[in-house]
Amino acid sequence: MGVFVSIWDKLFRKEDNNFKILILGLDRAGKTTILEKIQGKMEGEPVPTIGYNHQKVVMRNVSLDVWDLSGQETMRKIWKHYFVDTGGIIFVIDCTDCSRIELVRDEMNYLLAEPELLEIPILILANKQDIPEAIGVDNLRKSLGIVEEEHKRPIKIQEASAIQDEGLDSGFEWLIKILSNEEDDD
Numbered sequence: 001m002g003v004f005v006s007i008w009d010k011l012f013r014k015e016d017n018n019f020k021i022l023i024l025g026l027d028r029a030g031k032t033t034i035l036e037k038i039q040g041k042m043e044g045e046p047v048p049t050i051g052y053n054h055q056k057v058v059m060r061n062v063s064l065d066v067w068d069l070s071g072q073e074t075m076r077k078i079w080k081h082y083f084v085d086t087g088g089i090i091f092v093i094d095c096t097d098c099s100r101i102e103l104v105r106d107e108m109n110y111l112l113a114e115p116e117l118l119e120i121p122i123l124i125l126a127n128k129q130d131i132p133e134a135i136g137v138d139n140l141r142k143s144l145g146i147v148e149e150e151h152k153r154p155i156k157i158q159e160a161s162a163i164q165d166e167g168l169d170s171g172f173e174w175l176i177k178i179l180s181n182e183e184d185d186d
């Protein structure tokens, strides 16, 4: 953990306990739904994001500067312009969208290999678990080729249903704990 602490100290720590969070994932994964749900303000069907949504969210005394970026193909190419100063990533997957699971894996691997994001904690939300055909965490883990324990960075795959507001609290709690622990290790 010592390496993490020093990197956070140098790069990501904000004086006011504020962390920049990127919500990434393919189009229609449920990113905007999640951002709305965690703020308790879901109103009707979300429209596809053009560009980004930017919201300040306070949870557990931590201020999150959340950027929900469009997952459409052309927009995925400009995700990198938002990487600077990122404290954590929430990567959202539509677990019913099996035909694009390889594309999801490619995007995930791109993020994992990105030098600007090394050591950054990643919360993977395995979304749309309310739909019976959704693949579960074990299958998703195999499809992505991710073994959390073997990663140098903190990484967690969390089952979720944004629509039913399930799994979001646990996921965010984990991420905030990771970020806050670094704060605590002063």
Ligand SMILES: Nc1nc2c(ncn2[C@@H]2O[C@H](COP(=O)(O)OP(=O)(O)OP(=O)(O)O)[C@@H](O)[C@H]2O)c(=O)[nH]1
Pocket (backbone or CB within 6 Å): 025, 026, 027, 028, 029, 030, 031, 032, 033, 034, 045, 046, 047, 048, 049, 050, 069, 070, 071, 072, 092, 127, 128, 129, 130, 131, 160, 161, 162, 163, 164
């Ligand atoms: N059944 C179900 N539908 C969901 C869930 N989360 C999101 N959706 C639906 O999935 C669709 C896409 O949701 P968005 O939140 O707009 O997805 P997005 O990832 O922000 O998509 P882009 O902005 O295009 O990148 C919408 O119709 C949502 O209502 C979920 O947990 N379960």
Ligand SMILES: [Mg+2]
Pocket (backbone or CB within 6 Å): 031, 032, 033, 046, 047, 048, 049, 068, 069, 070, 071
């Ligand atoms: Mg969106």
